[in-house]
Amino acid sequence: MATTAMPVGSSTAPHEYENSGLWSWLTTVDHKRIGVLYLYTSLFFFIWGGMEAVIIRAQLQGPNGQLVSAEMYNQLFTMHGTTMVFLAIMPLSAAFFNFLIPLQIGARDVAFPRLNAFSYWVYLFGGIFITVPILFQLAPNGGWFGYTPLTTRAYSPGINIDFWVIGLQILGVSSLAAAFNFITTIINLRAPGMTLMRMPMFTWMSFVVQFLVILAFPVITIALVFLLFDRFFGTNFYTVAQGADPLLWQHLFWIFGHPEVYILILPAFGLVSEVLPTFSRKPLFGYPVMVYSGILIGVLGFGVWAHHMFSVGMGPIADSFFALSTLLIGIPTGVKIFNWIATMAQGSLRFTTAMLFAVGLVALFTIGGISGVMHASPPADLQQTDTYFVVAHFHYVLFGGSIMGIFAGIYHYFPKMFGRLMNERLGKWHFWLNFIAMNLTFFPMHFSGMLGMPRRIYTYDGGQGWDTFNFISSMGAYMLVVSTSIFVFNFFRSKKRGEVAGSNPWEAGTLEWSIPSPAPEYNFAVLPTVSSRYPLWEGNEHDAESARINAQEGKTPAQLNIVLPYSTIKPLIVAGSMVLMFCGLLTTIAVTMIFAAIMVVALYSWLLSPLEPEHH
Amino acid sequence: MANEPVHSDPAATTPHAAAHEHHHPTWQTYVKVGAVLTAITVAEVWAYYIPSLVASRIFVPMLLIMSAVKFITVVMFYMHLKYDHKLFRVLFTGPLFIAALTLLALMFLFGQLAAKLGR
C-alpha cells in the first residue's frame, strides 16, 4: 500500500497563496478559493442565524417573555429558518462541493470555473440583500415557507415579504448555476479509471443533490414568480376572492421543499461516509448499497411532499399515498445508518474530532429519523403538526444531522484547505459541549410539542406544562453559543498557528489526500489514474506512481507545463448587476433597466473571452 | 504534456474522436420530418373543428398522442437524441419523467384528473 503522506508535524510551513490581496479573491475562478469563500460566508451566516435563535430562546425562556415584540418575533423565526436553510447549511455544503469534488475525482477544476465564481457572488449579494432588512426591522415575517394567502399583498402589505420573494429568487440562481456546473464536472472530468462506482461517497451524494437542485428549484422559482406577480402586478394566483386555491402555494412550495431537505442532508451523509471509513481504517461497508440508497432517496424525495400537508384535508387517497411513500423513504435512509455502523464494527477506531462528529450524526440523525417516521402517519401527525414536536424533529435531522456532518467535514478537511490541523483538544470540547447542548435544546421540545405547544408563538402562558421544557431548551441554546465560540476560536487560531499538516495526516484512502496540504493551485501535477475506490489504500503500481508525482511540493504551474484559467472580475460584475437589477423591483424600473443593460454587456464580455490562455 | 495522465491506457483515457462520427441525417430527412410535423399539426387543428369529435371521449387522448408524437419526433431527430451518446437520453428522460409525474400528481390533487376523465 503506497502512502505518500509526509510525517505529521513536519517543520515545513505551508506555502501561502501566491496572491493573497483582495483583488485576487474578487477575481478568483479557482474552485478551492471559491470553496473557502463559501466556507467563511456560510459560517458567518450560521452564527447570524444562531444569534436569531438565541434571541428566540431568550424570549421563550419563561412564560410571557417581554424581550421582543410579536412582530419582531415573527421576523426572527422567519429569518432564522431562511438564514439557516439558504444561507448557512446549503452554502456550507457548497463549500465542500467546490473545494472537494474536483480533488476527489482527480480534476484540475470544475467544468465552468467562471460560472462557479458567479454562483458564489450571487450567493453573497443575495445573502446580504435578504439579511440587511432585519437591521431596520423590515425583515421577512411570513415564516421561511411563506404560506399564502398570508404573504399576499392583502395580508402582508409591507416590504418585508418582497425582500423574501426577491431574495430567494436571487439565491435560486446561485444554486442552479452551481448545480449545472457540478453535474457536468462529475460526469465529465473524472480521472482515468474512475468509473461512477469508484467515486468517493461525498462526490456521489453531491451528484444526487445537484439533480435534486435542478429539478426542485424551478418549482419554487415559479411559485415565487406567482407571488411576485400577485404582489407587484395584481395577478390572481393566490387571490382566493378570484377563485384561487389556497393550496397551490403549499403544493408548489413543498414539491421544492421536500427535495430541499434531502439537499440539506445528503452532503453531510457524504462527508460522514468519508470520515467513518478513514477513522475505522476500513473501506465503507456496502458501497453499492450506499450509492443506490442515495439515488433512491433522491428519486423518492419527489414523491413525498404532501406529508407536510396532512392537516389541510387532501382526502384519504392522497393522505394514504403520501404516508406510504414517506414510510418507504425511511428504508434507504435506515440502510445507511446500518452500513455506517457496519463500517465501524471491527474497525480500528480512532476518535478524532471529525470522527466524533460523524458518529454524532449517526446517533442524532437516527433520533430525528424516528420522529420523522412518526410524522409519516397522518393521524399521528394531526397531533404533531404545527407543534414543537416537529421543531424537535427537524432540528435533530438538521442540527444533529447536517451540521454535525458538516463539522466533521470541516475538521477533516481543514488541513487540506489551510495546511494546518485544527486543535484536537479544543475540538473535543467543541464536540462534547455541542452534543450535550444540542440535546438539551431540542430533546425537551418533543415533550412540549406533545403537550400541545404550538409553533411560532411569541409567548405562552405559564402552567400549561411547558415551562420547564422551554427553560431547559433555552439553557441548551446558551450552551450552544459557548461551544460554537470554541469552534470559531479554534478555527482562526489553527489557521495561523495550528500544527502543520502533511498531505495525508489522517492516512485516508481517496485522491484528495495524495496532493500536498494545502492543495496546490493546479491540484494535480499529473492527472492521476485510479483502479479502485480507495486509490491510496488499494492502488496498483500506475496509481501509486501518479500519487507519488502528485505529492511533490513546491512546484509552480509553469514548471509543470500546466495552464490555469485567467482570473477575471466579470463573474462578480454579472452577479452584482443581476442582484441590483432585481433591486429595481423595489425602487424604479429605471434601475432595473440600467442594471439589466450592464449585466448583458458584462455577460457578453464574459462569454466572448477565453477561459484560459492558448496552449497546445 | 502535463494535462495527460501518467501512463496512457488507450482503453481508459483517449477521448474518442469517434464521438463526433455518429450518423448524420441528411437535409432530406430533416425536411421530411418537418413535413410530418406540419401534417400532424394540420390534423390536430382539423380535428378541433369537428364538433362531434371534440365532444367524444377520444378527442383528448387523440390530441395528447399526436402532440406526444410531435414532441418525440423533434427531440429524437432535430435535437439529435436518436443519434447521440446515450448519456443525453438519460439526462433528458429522467427529468422529463419526474416532470410528467409531478404534473399528473398535481392534477389529481386538485381534482382536475377526475374532471378530465369525465367522472
Add this chain to the structure above:
Amino acid sequence: MSAPAAHHYTSTGLDSRKIAIWAFIGSECMLFVSLISTYLIYKGKSLVGPYPHEAYTSPTGQTFPPILDIPVTSASTFVLLMSSLAMVLALAAVQNKEVPKHTTGDRILGSSKLWLWMTALLGTTFLGFQAYEFTAFVNEGLTIRTNLFGSSFFTLTGFHGAHVTAGVIWLVSLLAIDYRRGLGPNDALNVDLAALYWHFVDVVWIVIFTLVYLIQ
C-alpha cells in the same frame, strides 16, 4: 460563443457544454411543468370571463365570445415548427462548411447565414403573432389581472415568449459572429447549443398549443 476550448481530457469524450445544456433543458422541463400544471389546475375555475373556449356574459350584460383564436395560433405554431427546421439546416450548414458545394441548391443549403436568418425571422414572426394575440386579448377584455385564466395564461405564454426572445437574441449573436469571422465546423458545438435550446422552446410550445388551445 467563446473560442473553442482547447482539448482537455474528459471522461466521456463529450464536450462539457453539451452535457450542461441538456441538464439545463431537463431543469426547464420542471419550470414549464410548474407553469402548465398551474394553468391546468385553474382551468375552468375562473369566477369571471373572458374564458378560453366558452362565451361569457358579465353581470352588467356585456358579452364576450371565447377569446382564443385557433386559426391565428395554428399559424404561429406552424411558423415555430418551421423555425426548428431552419435551425437544423443552419446547424448542418455550419457543420458542412468545408464541404465543397457544386450546385446552387447545395450553396443555398450550405449557407449558415441564410438559415440562421430564417430561424431568427421565423422566431420573430412567432413573437409578432404573440404580441398581436396579447394586445387583441387586452382589447377584448382579458388582462393578466382579469381572472385565473388571464393570470395563468399570460404568465405561461409570456414565459415561453421570453424564452423565444432570448433564443432570437442568441441567434442574432451567432449571426454577428458569422458575419465577423465566419462560422465553421469548429463552431458547430456553439451552434448546436443554440439549436438544442431553440428546439426545446419549440417543443414546449407543442405542449402548450395542445393543452391550452386545442383541448377544451
